[in-house]
Amino acid sequence: MRLGSHWRRRLTSALTALSLCVAGAAWAQPAPATLEYAIKATYLYKLIPFVEWPPSAFASRSAPFLICVVGDNPFDGYLSQAVAGRRFGTHPFAVRNLRTLEGKPGCRIVFISGLHDARLRQALAAVAGRPVLTVTDSTIDSDAPSVVHFMIEKRHVRFEIDLGAAARNDLKLSSKLLHLAVTVRH
């Protein structure tokens, strides 16, 4: 039984370490935007010239071009800063962080992070058939197709494209964009 008590001590110290970790986490500050997410944010607005939205997507010439970040916001303000003061044609960029897509907020790009399974499918379905470029994150393993899906390939941030999802949302993608994709689904 001496061995047993020895192991019990080890287990106790492991539990102590565990509780210290938890205490540490509770104090942890949110991590600043990483290079990976800064790259993803840059892609988000640099993709725009390669995508054609139907004219009906914009209510007026001065209507904002709304980029919505749904679920977590992994960009930590980087995206808002990057597009501040810029426009797409006559449309000024705006970034909104949303918990859900209910209430049809008029997003032209929806970036989804931190949702999975049914919640992800629900978010994608909420904008299906509307002129919205849906973008999902590399950490999502999804059965529900988005137009653009980020992935990490050989330590580079790349993306996959689903043309079926694009067609359903009435978007046309340039061949140059397809050429840069790792995989193009039809």
Next chain:
Amino acid sequence: MLRLTPRRRRNPRGHTPVGVVAVGAMLVASWTSVAGPTTAIQDLDKLSLAELAKITVTSVSKTPEKLAEAPASIYVITHDEIMRSGARTIPEMLRLAPNLEVFQRSPSQYVITARGFAGAPGGLQNLSNKLLVLIDGRSVYNPLFSGMYWEMQDVIPADIKRIEVISGPGAALWGANAVNGVINIVTRSSDETQGGLLTAGYGNQRSVVSWRYGGRINGHTTYRLYAKTFHDNAFDAADGSSARDGSSKPQVGFRLDWRRGRDQVRLEGDLFQGSQNQGPAPNQFISGGNLQTRWLRTFADGSSLRLLAYFDRVHRMAEPHEGGFTIHTADVELQHDFLLGQDHHVTWGVGARRYRYAITNAISPAATFAFVPSRFTSDVVNAFVQDQMALGSQLNLTLGLKAENDPSSGTSWLPNVRLSWNPAKGALLWGAVSRAIRAPTPLDTQVVEKIGAQLILAGNPDFSSEKLTAYELGYRQQLGSHVLLSVSVFDNYYDDLHTVEPLTTTVFPLEFGNGMRGHVYGVEAWATYQATSWWRLSAGVYLQHRNFKFKPGASGIAGLAQAGDDPGHHSFIRSSFDFSDHWSLHVDARAMDALPDPHVPGYVELNTHINWRVNSNLTLLLSGYNLLHAWHLEYPYGDRIPRTAYLQAQVSY
């Protein structure tokens, strides 16, 4: 049968793998500073899309979110990790999981378990039998004894998307036999494996040739075809004589994926035939095939419906007809998940499986190993429901219940409760209480073993399930973008564990009984540290303490060792260096504690893999396995596992 007592060898634990790796790292660091051009975040705006795709990111590889949030001890072996590790077989890939114990017995045979119960070899048919193993949802453990013939399962490493390794019970969602863990092998969709891939490898122990080709039939349909074969040379037995246990196995297969709108359909199949020498025992012939289809429909409200059906045949026969079996499995499963309000994610499902056994009994005047009856069918049906509830923004509660009905143990109720808390972004504290069973198998209930006319061992029709109540607590955290950390502790209470008991007042014959209780507790911890853009370090440790006792009325005739020959701890440290886009080095040191009874010495071993991407189409791999010693032992009555070298060329087109 080989009954060799392993010689006690010098305990090689004086070596310090940490030191080896660290020295290697310093050497490397001194002559290379290939961090690549660092890109400042503020410069990104000036880059084109093509330039963005060329920036190297340093984040530790992440697991898919739903797995990262799973309130369970889960380790995900990623495609990238498999590729850089040079793993050629499923057991070699599983060595990457810190929460598994992997023991090699012969060139192609392994025993793999989680949280103990590695089996107790020595003639009493006590086999490792508490894992559920799935390939694309198809259950591949052998239902005759609920254990694995690992040499019968093979997938081209480049076609694997990931392997989810869950240690601890997964019975509520996965079903019976998910007692100590679940291994879920997920292959890549055929649209991710387009084009040709030809692999040829040669080494002093193993040679492999494989070919895969993926193509597109139309805008909705892609496919891949593959063929592979390998040959393993024999190892030496523990006494140094040749174990004469080489093997080879050709295998072919395909996968077809169709997706259109809300529907995705997948059809896949494999076919193999091989042979295994078994030293003085008759050669084994193995063959099998399977065909599987899955239909998935997603609905606008976020719900999804999936229907999985498969047919599987496995066959093993000792030449010439000295015993073997053919098992046909037919399975159909339906699963539906939906959101109920904003806070409930409900998953429910039903499944039915039929096993049809045709056993060729080995009967001779000298020895008999038979199943009575030898031809039979058994049906297993199940239903489950699980609700993942959000209790506020940081707390999640999962309640699951599975009911499973099998002919020998009736209906079993397998509940589990899991609670998880996200105190901060990237941090997860979870706890779980669950119940799981290992249902009786034909080996427990129907076996008859004789030496001459003397009955030695008889199955027990009244054998009941082995039962587990498990308490788990775990913590995972991502620290910045460079460190991932996971710690889990478990406290497992087993009842009605498998024992052998005298059938009458004499020692023989024996029968199987449920005469043991057990308490196993331990810690699993691992961490990955992305030190620089080109250097990744990971390490893990597993510690367990086991305490078993016989129940009142049990004979204890075979001793407590029949609970399994398990180590007290094992650990690893791995270092991956990406010197450039062309060169990478992967160094993997592992340490295994001695096995107590039968005694097998502990060992420390080192694997090294050098990858050279000559150009975008050709990759060369040089691997050294078990480099520290000429040989070591891993499992009782197992072979000497030798130092081996392997060179592989892979051409993609």
